[in-house]
Amino acid sequence: MLGPWRALSQGARDRALGITFILLVAVIWVLASFLVQEVEAEGLSPFVLTYIANSLFIIYLPIYCVAQRLRQHRKVHER
Numbered sequence: 001m002l003g004p005w006r007a008l009s010q011g012a013r014d015r016a017l018g019i020t021f022i023l024l025v026a027v028i029w030v031l032a033s034f035l036v037q038e039v040e041a042e043g044l045s046p047f048v049l050t051y052i053a054n055s056l057f058i059i060y061l062p063i064y065c066v067a068q069r070l071r072q073h074r075k076v077h078e079r
Helices: 009-041 046-055 059-079
Strands: none
Touching: 009 046, 009 059
C-alpha cells in the first residue's frame, strides 16, 4: 500500500498529508454545522452545546500530556 508513496519526495508526501488534513477539517466542519442545526432545531440552547463541546477538552488534555511525557521519555532513553 505504501509503494506509490515511497516514490514521492518527502516534500511531496508532506504536501499530500497537509492537503488531506485540510480536507478532513473541512468535512468535519461541514458535518458539525449540520449537527448544530439539528440540535438547535430540537430546542437545545447553543450555550449548552458550546459547554458540552468545550468540556470534552478535559478528555483530550490528559491524553496529550501523557503523549508528551512518552515522547520525552523515549528521547532521553535513545541517547
